[in-house]
Structures are given as C-alpha cells and as structure tokens.
Amino acid sequence: MVRVNSYYQTLRAGYLFPEIQRRIKAFAAQHPEADLIRLGIGDVTEPLPAACTDAMATAVEAMGTRTGFHGYGPEQGYHWLRQAIAQHDYQQRGCAIEADEIFISDGSKCDTSNILDILGDDNRIAVTDPVYPVYVDSNVMAGHTGPANDQGCYGGLQYLPLTADNDFRAPLPATPADLIYLCFPNNPTGAVATRAELQRWVDYARSHDALILFDAAYEAFIQDSELPHSIFEVEEARDCAIEFRSFSKKAGFTGTRCAFTVIPKTLSGHTRNGDAVSLWQLWSRRQSTKFNGVSYVVQRGAEAVYSAAGQAQVARLVTFYMDNAAIIRQQLQRLGLAVYGGQHAPYVWVKTPASMNSWQFFDQLLHQAHVVGTPGAGFGAAGEGYLRLSAFNSRGQVEAAMTRLARCKLQ
Amino acid sequence: MVRVNSYYQTLRAGYLFPEIQRRIKAFAAQHPEADLIRLGIGDVTEPLPAACTDAMATAVEAMGTRTGFHGYGPEQGYHWLRQAIAQHDYQQRGCAIEADEIFISDGSKCDTSNILDILGDDNRIAVTDPVYPVYVDSNVMAGHTGPANDQGCYGGLQYLPLTADNDFRAPLPATPADLIYLCFPNNPTGAVATRAELQRWVDYARSHDALILFDAAYEAFIQDSELPHSIFEVEEARDCAIEFRSFSKKAGFTGTRCAFTVIPKTLSGHTRNGDAVSLWQLWSRRQSTKFNGVSYVVQRGAEAVYSAAGQAQVARLVTFYMDNAAIIRQQLQRLGLAVYGGQHAPYVWVKTPASMNSWQFFDQLLHQAHVVGTPGAGFGAAGEGYLRLSAFNSRGQVEAAMTRLARCKLQ
Incomplete structure (x- = not known):
C-alpha cells in the first residue's frame, strides 16, 4: 500500500x-x-528591462541555430552569470564571495524550501514572526514541527517577534536554535537590519554553531548606502550563513524565473556521527541530482542585469x-x-x-x-x-x- | 549545532x-x-524548432511591454499549455486525462526526484536494473535505502533486472512493492513496453495497492503505431500511476527547460492513520509552496510544439x-x-x-x-x-x- x-x-x-x-x-x-x-x-x-529582453531575444535566436544552440547547461548555472554576480553583488561591496559559491536557480521560493533537503531533521529551528510562509510550511512538510495552535504557530518552532514593540529588532532565541531564518529587508514588515544587527546574528550563530538562512530578495530596494545588502558584509558570516537572492523583484523576473543561492565553501554542518561536512558539497550534489539548471535564455537575461544599461x-x-x-x-x-x-x-x-x-x-x-x-x-x-x-x-x-x-x- | x-x-x-x-x-x-x-x-x-523560437521571440518582446508583461504565473503552469498537452498527448490517443491533471515543470529530473516529497518514508521500492540513476539517488538522499554493495546495489531497494536474458521484460517484484519506477521507451536499454506489458504492471499495482512512477520522456521516439506512448493508454492506470514527460529530447529543450507530470485526480495514497489522501492535492500543495512555475517565455515555446508547424x-x-x-x-x-x-x-x-x-x-x-x-x-x-x-x-x-x-x- x-x-x-x-x-x-x-x-x-x-x-x-x-x-x-x-x-x-x-x-x-x-x-x-x-x-x-x-x-x-x-x-x-x-x-522587463530592455537590456534583459534584448539579451533574451539574442539568446532565443541563437537557440535556433546549430552553432548557437545550448543543450544541458551546468546544474549550478553558467560561469559567466555566476562571475557577474560575484563581482557586482559581492566583490564590489567588499564581500569575499567567489563565482563558484553562487548557485543559479529558478527561484528563491524553491531554494529556501529545497535547502532543507541537505539539512538534518533534528535541527532546532527559529523564524521571525511575522514571516514569509514558505520557511514555515516547508518545515511542516518535512516533519520538523508539531501541529499548529489557534494562532497558527506550529509546535517545535521558535518564533521571534518582529514588531513595533521591539522596534522590528527580533530577540535572539531564548532557547538555542540550530537554524535561523532571517529576511532583510523584511517581507512582510519592510524592516531593515543595520550592519550591527547582522553582526549580532552572526555572533549568535557562531557561538551556537548555528546556521543562518538569510533571504536578501529585497536588497535592491535599500536606499541608505550605510545599510548592508548582504549578510556577507559581516565577514564571519562565511562560517555560518547561506544567502538567497532573486531577480524577481528588482528586475521584474517573477514570470521569467531566475534567482541564486550563495553557499560559502567554508561552511559546514555535522552528520549524526559528528563528522563535519561541507554544505557547498552537499548542495552541489543535491542540485546535480535533482535539478537541471536554469534555461539558457533566462540566464542570458539575468546576465544583462549587470550590464551598464x-x-x-x-x-x-x-x-x-x-x-x-x-x-x-x-x-x-x-x-x-x-x-x-x-x-x-x-x-x-x-x-x-x-x-x-x-x-x-x-x-x-x-x-x-x-x-x-x-x-x-x-x-x-x-x-x-x-x-x-x-x-x-x-x-x-x-x-x-x-x-x-x-x-x-x-x- | x-x-x-x-x-x-x-x-x-x-x-x-x-x-x-x-x-x-x-x-x-x-x-x-x-x-x-x-x-x-x-x-x-x-x-530548437523554428516554431518554438518564433513563439519565444514573440513572448520575449511581450515581456518588454506593459500590456504583454507576465508576472507570477500559476505554479501548475498556464492553462493554455496544459490544455494543449491534454488534447494532443492524451485525449487524441484515447487517454482520459484532463488539463488540470497536468503540472508543468522545469524538468523531469526535478519531478521524478521531487515526487518523493509527497510520499512516505516507509514505502517498499522497486526499480528496474539498469536504471536512470536519479530514481535511485533521490531515494538514497531521502533515507529510503541502506548502503550500497560492491555492485552498487543499495540495501532495501528491490532491483528488477531488464536484460537480454529476460528479453527486456522485467519480472514482477518477488516481494510486494509499494512504489515502482518504470521507464519506457527505456533509458538506458532502449527497450519498449507493449500495451500488454503495461497492462501487466497496472494489474500488479492495482492488486498490491502500489503506485507506478512512469517515465515516458522518450515516447516521441516510438516508431511502431501499435506501441503505447502513455501508461494511461491502459485505462486502469488512472488509479495507480503518475506519468513524467519532457520536451527535452523530442523538441530539443535540454537547455530550455520544460517538462510535465500527470497526476490523475483519481489517484490516492494513505497516511500513517490509514486515511486515503489525493496525490493530486498533495502535489498541488507541494508545487504551490516550493515552486513558482516555469518561465512564461519557455511555456510559450513549449506550447508551439503543438502547433502544426x-x-x-x-x-x-x-x-x-x-x-x-x-x-x-x-x-x-x-x-x-x-x-x-x-x-x-x-x-x-x-x-x-x-x-x-x-x-x-x-x-x-x-x-x-x-x-x-x-x-x-x-x-x-x-x-x-x-x-x-x-x-x-x-x-x-x-x-x-x-x-x-x-x-x-x-x-
């Protein structure tokens, strides 16, 4: 049966x-x-920006020719796109992120939920409250929670309130957490995190051997040049954070589908036996086995986001x-x-x-x-x-x- | 930690x-x-076929205009594509499959591995041998197997040989299986299944309350008009089978990314408590939560496969x-x-x-x-x-x- x-x-x-x-x-x-x-x-x-549609039109035309045709691409994305992202979104802001630490995908919704594939079922999980429902629902589906109460809070999750009462500065977990979902600029509250605030979370994660899942889907909307766009602007985050980014909101890709996830090679977790394992390697294996990369035409469109135009x-x-x-x-x-x-x-x-x-x-x-x-x-x-x-x-x-x-x- | x-x-x-x-x-x-x-x-x-690149070029142009722009599409795919598939690939061959039983995705590799998300961890699994490695590896990653032996056979999986010795007609499982992966025309052996052969599997599945995961990625290459293209050409398969199909091989979409999965609404499985649950509903929920649909431009390209040209x-x-x-x-x-x-x-x-x-x-x-x-x-x-x-x-x-x-x- x-x-x-x-x-x-x-x-x-x-x-x-x-x-x-x-x-x-x-x-x-x-x-x-x-x-x-x-x-x-x-x-x-x-x-869509004209630079993107121009690049996509050129790519579509190429796909109709034998010399310009592209079959299976690398599951992790084309190097030219990973390189453009590493340079513009990270290295230019002083973040030590390399092209091969960037994994191109068809959406942050997929990545923020699929990331659980490579993590254990026994992590203690903390989310801010309110929160993007996908973080919670993907954990429910994976059996990481108990049932919900009348307010919709699932048993086994630690909710960290993010409200006007605490000036949208969530408290650190009261009981130790292994996995912490953060999203800044925040969906839904629109709150932002200063560098000091991110440092506070990174310090917590490092002292508790925890992993931060940092959703930066809205970083392009930051207006204040002092505010960090990436958790990797805090240097030690390379040891404790994964970052999710998307072209959906900033470049209008909600119906075009392209995003990426940054997993530093320095990041590790532990098996049941206590062995340290590279999360970069696990995600590489996950993507190679369960994913076939993003459409060539779409990746060319995303690359054009980094052109001057x-x-x-x-x-x-x-x-x-x-x-x-x-x-x-x-x-x-x-x-x-x-x-x-x-x-x-x-x-x-x-x-x-x-x-x-x-x-x-x-x-x-x-x-x-x-x-x-x-x-x-x-x-x-x-x-x-x-x-x-x-x-x-x-x-x-x-x-x-x-x-x-x-x-x-x-x- | x-x-x-x-x-x-x-x-x-x-x-x-x-x-x-x-x-x-x-x-x-x-x-x-x-x-x-x-x-x-x-x-x-x-x-790519010219019909596809023409349709994609038109779609790219539309995405650059306010009136032709498409944001988030339905996670299950656009109705016009699902309708075209239902009509041409199923109804015209006498299969009673409706448009809303078709879920558009970015690849069969994703679907054949992600399908485990909605299934239990305690199913007894059978695969043919040789087999497309993704079926096996996704089960290993989900913890459904023991370690591999020297020949690469994982403990806990039932392997059904598909060789010249049995005329590429795999034996039915010797011990009961709940989940059976079949692929015809077969990768890697190129073997095909007659209608009688599919009937044999459907009969087995129905008598054992099992689910067949049927990979038909290569159906377009069938030359003999007597051979079935879909497991749903066996009517009772609506009660025991999910079918995976792809535009990758037949229309050259390996780098363009579009596929689909057919889950009949009549299909159900059981919870730990013994309650029957619709697999269609579970997959709808899975896709809504963990997926954001396929690029509009790509879906327009796939739709063009069904035009006369x-x-x-x-x-x-x-x-x-x-x-x-x-x-x-x-x-x-x-x-x-x-x-x-x-x-x-x-x-x-x-x-x-x-x-x-x-x-x-x-x-x-x-x-x-x-x-x-x-x-x-x-x-x-x-x-x-x-x-x-x-x-x-x-x-x-x-x-x-x-x-x-x-x-x-x-x-």
Whole structure:
C-alpha cells in the first residue's frame, strides 16, 4: 500500500493567499461592478528591462541555430552569470564571495524550501514572526514541527517577534536554535537590519554553531548606502550563513524565473556521527541530482542585469516602486495611521486602526475602498493587528487606491 | 549545532558521469591531439524548432511591454499549455486525462526526484536494473535505502533486472512493492513496453495497492503505431500511476527547460492513520509552496510544439535522431555485436564483446576509436556487460564514429 507524506496533513488548510482569493471572489460576486485595486501579493507590474529582453531575444535566436544552440547547461548555472554576480553583488561591496559559491536557480521560493533537503531533521529551528510562509510550511512538510495552535504557530518552532514593540529588532532565541531564518529587508514588515544587527546574528550563530538562512530578495530596494545588502558584509558570516537572492523583484523576473543561492565553501554542518561536512558539497550534489539548471535564455537575461544599461534600467525600476511606496506611506500617515517599512523595501506595514484585527481591516479596505491588502496575521501570530500593502503596481493604481483610502472611515 | 542530512553520505562517490569525465580528461591529457566523439550523455545537438523560437521571440518582446508583461504565473503552469498537452498527448490517443491533471515543470529530473516529497518514508521500492540513476539517488538522499554493495546495489531497494536474458521484460517484484519506477521507451536499454506489458504492471499495482512512477520522456521516439506512448493508454492506470514527460529530447529543450507530470485526480495514497489522501492535492500543495512555475517565455515555446508547424518540425527532429540510431545499430551488427534498443528510442544498448566488462569496453572505445559511450554498469549491476551509445549527435559525427569503430579490434 502506497504511503503518503503524512506531515502534509499538519499544514493549516486556510493558507493565506487562497483565503484572500476566496474573500475577493465572494466580494466580486456580490459587487461585480467594483474595480478592485490589488496591493496584496508582491508581484511586479512593470515590463522587463530592455537590456534583459534584448539579451533574451539574442539568446532565443541563437537557440535556433546549430552553432548557437545550448543543450544541458551546468546544474549550478553558467560561469559567466555566476562571475557577474560575484563581482557586482559581492566583490564590489567588499564581500569575499567567489563565482563558484553562487548557485543559479529558478527561484528563491524553491531554494529556501529545497535547502532543507541537505539539512538534518533534528535541527532546532527559529523564524521571525511575522514571516514569509514558505520557511514555515516547508518545515511542516518535512516533519520538523508539531501541529499548529489557534494562532497558527506550529509546535517545535521558535518564533521571534518582529514588531513595533521591539522596534522590528527580533530577540535572539531564548532557547538555542540550530537554524535561523532571517529576511532583510523584511517581507512582510519592510524592516531593515543595520550592519550591527547582522553582526549580532552572526555572533549568535557562531557561538551556537548555528546556521543562518538569510533571504536578501529585497536588497535592491535599500536606499541608505550605510545599510548592508548582504549578510556577507559581516565577514564571519562565511562560517555560518547561506544567502538567497532573486531577480524577481528588482528586475521584474517573477514570470521569467531566475534567482541564486550563495553557499560559502567554508561552511559546514555535522552528520549524526559528528563528522563535519561541507554544505557547498552537499548542495552541489543535491542540485546535480535533482535539478537541471536554469534555461539558457533566462540566464542570458539575468546576465544583462549587470550590464551598464541593465544597471541603469533596474535602478529606474527600483526608484519607480519606491516612489509608489512613499506615496502609500504619506497617505496612510496623513490618515493618522502608524506606518512602518516602505523606506528600504517595497512593502508598507501598517498598524490596523482602532482595535480592528488584521482580517477586519482587510475586509474594511476591500469593502469600503475596493483595495486588496494582505492581513498581517496571515504571516504569523505577531503579524496580528497589521496589514501589508505592496508598492508593486502602476502609479495610477497606487494613486487611485490612496484617493479611495482617504474617503474611507478608517477609524 | 547544525546537522546535515546524513543520508547523503550513503551515496556512492563514483557517480557515473563524473567518472566518465575523469577518464576522458585523463585520456585527453595524454592524447591532446585526439578528436573525441561523444555518444555518451543523452544531450541533443540540433537547434530548437523554428516554431518554438518564433513563439519565444514573440513572448520575449511581450515581456518588454506593459500590456504583454507576465508576472507570477500559476505554479501548475498556464492553462493554455496544459490544455494543449491534454488534447494532443492524451485525449487524441484515447487517454482520459484532463488539463488540470497536468503540472508543468522545469524538468523531469526535478519531478521524478521531487515526487518523493509527497510520499512516505516507509514505502517498499522497486526499480528496474539498469536504471536512470536519479530514481535511485533521490531515494538514497531521502533515507529510503541502506548502503550500497560492491555492485552498487543499495540495501532495501528491490532491483528488477531488464536484460537480454529476460528479453527486456522485467519480472514482477518477488516481494510486494509499494512504489515502482518504470521507464519506457527505456533509458538506458532502449527497450519498449507493449500495451500488454503495461497492462501487466497496472494489474500488479492495482492488486498490491502500489503506485507506478512512469517515465515516458522518450515516447516521441516510438516508431511502431501499435506501441503505447502513455501508461494511461491502459485505462486502469488512472488509479495507480503518475506519468513524467519532457520536451527535452523530442523538441530539443535540454537547455530550455520544460517538462510535465500527470497526476490523475483519481489517484490516492494513505497516511500513517490509514486515511486515503489525493496525490493530486498533495502535489498541488507541494508545487504551490516550493515552486513558482516555469518561465512564461519557455511555456510559450513549449506550447508551439503543438502547433502544426511545431508538430512537423518535431517529427523531423525525431526522424533525424532515429536515422542516427539506425546507422549505429547497423554498424554494430555488421561488426558482429549483439545490439538492442535504438528502434523506438534514441539509445542503442550493445553487449560488450568477448568477456569484457562495461568499463573495459568503454576504455577500449575511448582509446582505440576516440568514441565516448556510457558503461552499462553505471546504470546498475544488471547493466554490467553492456554499453550505451546515444543517437543524439550530428550525422557527420555519428558516421565518423561508426567508421572509426569499424577499424577497431573489437573482439
């Protein structure tokens, strides 16, 4: 009799985004005339940079010729892309990361969940709260947790609150953790980490022999040149951190699919027998066996992000979305709401007014303004009482949404 | 202290293709003048069909415009692609498969290994021998086996020999199996399964409540219209089989990356508590959480395979490679060797002459003819005494390789 992975039954049924879709659908059925503005899911709206489409068009043409055709590429990605990333994203910022420590993939969602393949089942895990649901769900599916309580907190995970009360500076784990998920600039709160803050985490990880899984998917949105873009700007992170990055948000690749993971060769973990093993080698083996690399055409598009034209075009995209974020921030503040994030991240994190909870505020915006946000409680228990608004939309839609909010009775 | 997945230590170090590379490198270092012809790894050499590059070029252009831009797509793939597949690959052949039972992915290697995510750790597993190494290695990594013996057979797996002695008709499992990996047309032997043969497996699976993981990556190379292309041509397979397919070999997508997996909604497995659970639902959840869909541009390329022009161009590609296979078969037979496969599959499976083992024959071809094959023993213990030659190369290279073989002292 074939057995399934029973841990999937531990997952909560009411997953965040499907539940949002359900409420939108019910509302739209009752109000078919309503013109919804979606500031919920963090999907980009602006076209790919011309440098990227030019490079992809050239690559497509090459694939139609015998001399320019590319079959299987290296599972870890083409050297020219890994080299461009190492140089521009790391070495130019003073991080000692080499091209062969960079693994190209088709998405950070894949990498942040697949990374568990090479890790043991007995690690003690800490996540911030609120948190990107994939970190948690992938651990639930792997059987690393107990069932969830009424607030959606799974047994066996250590939740580190990241709220206005602690100035979005999560406490270090109260009981030792072996695996710590961090994301800065943060999804969903838009909070950022200073170099000192990253140093605090690296110091913790090194003193506890822990591994930091650092998600830097939003680093391109940082506006303050003093803020670190990579955990590897803290030198000792080479001994205790893996970093995930993506072209999705900064270069509009959500539908094109390219990302990468940085695993320093100096990083190791331990087997059950206590032997030290290189995580770089384990991931190389994992990718060689279970992955076949990213489309040649897509890798050429990603490479173009690092050309002079690509860099300028990406900078304009980032500015465009951050201007949206500023418009959202200003309007919400004008309405008397407490607003966080949106200064170095494309997400604005807003405290719900009065004593409303996240879903009540979500429903109010949907029904009164026909604006879709994302309830903070969907990201974790400590997200209760907040709502996330995304800056990924056209200027017209963002401005229209803010005009509508001004007309709502928000308090 | 961070723990790693200790099961990776169970993997044998001398993985097939790296070992081939090592021997090629050593040979090339000693004979830098040698012009090697590679008939080893099954990578295509001909350009993408024009229908595909045309569609991809149009899609790239669209991605550069605000109206044609596509962000996150459905994790399961775009409906238009799933619909085209359901219609052309299944419904037209009388298989009752619906579009929403098809999950688009970036590769069959990913799918055949990731499928274990939704299955339990206590299934009894059977594989044919020889076998595509990914089926075995992904189970080793998941901790489903014991260590390997000297022949490379892992403890806990049931190996079903597929050799000339049984006319490439593997025996049913001697002890009950819950999970059975089958691949027809077969990699590496080139063997095919008749409808009666598939019926035999489906009957076994249904009477033992087992699941068949059916890899049909090479179905497009079938020349005999009586042979089944899909396990779903056996109607009851909807209750006991998952099928994997790929655009890699038939449409030259090895470097473009698109494949799909078919999971009937009627398929279920059991939890530890004995509850029946839909595998379709588990895989939907797995893909939604750990995957973000295939590049829009690539999916448009795959869709074009089903256009009239695309179908004609793919048919020409298949004929081209199968003519290569025929040239290889004829020459080897002329040389007095026992030859299998190569009639409905792009792989020719040849018995080593005299009492040579696989690696000796590999070395002989490399040293005497400067031709690279793949030693059968690398695919499993029952592959010992065979060698695989791939038909994926230019006509000139294939003919040159055969001319060289004629000059060798093969016996």
